[in-house]
């Protein structure tokens with residue numbers, strides 16, 4: 143009873159969007175042992191303990207049974223483990239070799255990860271129509287063939303396709319080396335997933351974090367490290383989400399994730415069998431932080447902008463619970479069209495914003511301070527520096 147009452151009180155303190163995010167996570171947490179909100183419950187637990195320091199341990203067992211399970215104890219131990227699989231880099235500073243002159247190209251050459259489907263595909267078609275030389279990437283060659291054929295038939299433009307699976311570090315290294323050599327002018331790092339099944343990759347990494355954020359970090363830094371002409375503008379675009387605006391989507395002002403804490407970034411990378419919307423939100427906060435980190439580094443002629451392209455029903459939502467898919471489809475007339483979302487990505491590619499801003503659909507908007515505060519960037523870089531490719 144007490145537990146139910148507490149949950150209801152939590153939900154009543156939410157704005158409608160916060161409730162949406164909370165329900166998202168709760169549904170997974172309760173139905174399939176998704177642990178990504180365990181820190182959130184833990185925070186509530188700690189706060190409640192402070193408020194009612196007289197609560198006995200037996201009451202806390204009653205109120206928060208999840209926190210007294212062997213799984214929770216195992217998870218806490220696991221979080222303390224170091225992250226495996228990547229060499230630790232020696233420095234955070236990108237290395238440049240300066241080339242004397244640049245070849246004057248008329249149209250910027252554009253890389254679009256996730257250009258085979260959804261919003262990235264739409265952006266690819268728009269850029270192809272403008273005669274840009276584009277490269278798209280994705281896992282599925284059939285989808286790529288369709289994009290290429292459309293570009294050829296409609297715009298007499300043939301995009302290049304690079305097949306890669308960005309959930310696998312071994313493939314990301316190959317991909318990053320290849321695209322870094324190409325010296326693109328605009329790199330739209332857009333590929334993304336939500337609620338993947340399984341949540342753990344075959345390399346034993348957290349699937350959402352690896353695909354959405356770690357791979358983007360690896361690719362962006364390889365491109366920066368390999369850049370050979372610092373007089374030529376280089377612009378990064380990162381597909382983030384409106385979730386960055388709702389990072390405080392927890393009751394009583396408690397955060398389920400604090401980007402200023404090294405330990406929270408480390409925990410986010412720990413694989414579990416289910417990778418829920420909490421991981422998606424963190425990966426998108428991370429992309430906005432990565433974008434800010436590159437922007438604030440003030441590298442010559444390097445810009446970076448993150449963009450929430452709009453809410454569109456695409457394949458990315460295919461792993462959401464049926465009820466949520468239904469609501470999102472129902473809301474279609476009020477959400478962004480695929481064409482507008484593609485245009486929003488293109489706008490971000492052509493019009494870099496200063497650090498501290500991002501595109502909320504078509505509108506330049508202030509990023510929440512936590513995304514680009516010195517503390518958040520320092521914590522983020524401390525954890526992610528290990529993913530820089532050294533070869």
Ligand SMILES: NC(=O)c1ccc[n+]([C@@H]2O[C@H](COP(=O)([O-])OP(=O)(O)OC[C@H]3O[C@@H](n4cnc5c(N)ncnc54)[C@H](OP(=O)(O)O)[C@@H]3O)[C@@H](O)[C@H]2O)c1
Pocket residue numbers: 255256257258259260261262263279280281282283285306307308309332333334335353381382383384450451452453454455456457458459
């Ligand atoms: N749809 C929305 O409402 C919305 C809102 C905010 C932000 N976004 C962001 O916008 C981006 C694009 O989303 P979307 O809605 O267009 O999704 P989508 O239609 O599912 O497209 C996702 C793209 O990413 C690629 N991709 C997925 N997993 C990959 C992997 N492991 N390796 C390589 N490529 C992979 C897919 O290519 P293959 O299928 O060929 O592998 C596809 O081209 C995502 O980052 C998403 O988070 C979307």
